[in-house]
Amino acid sequence: MAKCAICKKEENSLLKVKHKELGMVKLCFECWGIEYGNQNLLPSCGGGCDCCRF
Numbered sequence: 841m842a843k844c845a846i847c848k849k850e851e852n853s854l855l856k857v858k859h860k861e862l863g864m865v866k867l868c869f870e871c872w873g874i875e876y877g878n879q880n881l882l883p884s885c886g887g888g889c890d891c892c893r894f
């Protein structure tokens with residue numbers, strides 16, 4: 841079991857995402873939907889571009 845980085849809910853399957861403010865985190869589907877809607881999620885494209893630079 842892992843915990844959602846935002847709501848702290850324990851889930852078996854969390855989505856690993858790159859968050860604009862939190863970095864690499866795991867989110868539940870609900871929070872993923874919210875953050876995606878707020879455009880807080882960055883594409884994890886593997887480097888070599890602006891979206892992967894910190």
Ligand SMILES: [Zn+2]
Binds near residue numbers: 868869
């Ligand atoms: Zn959550």
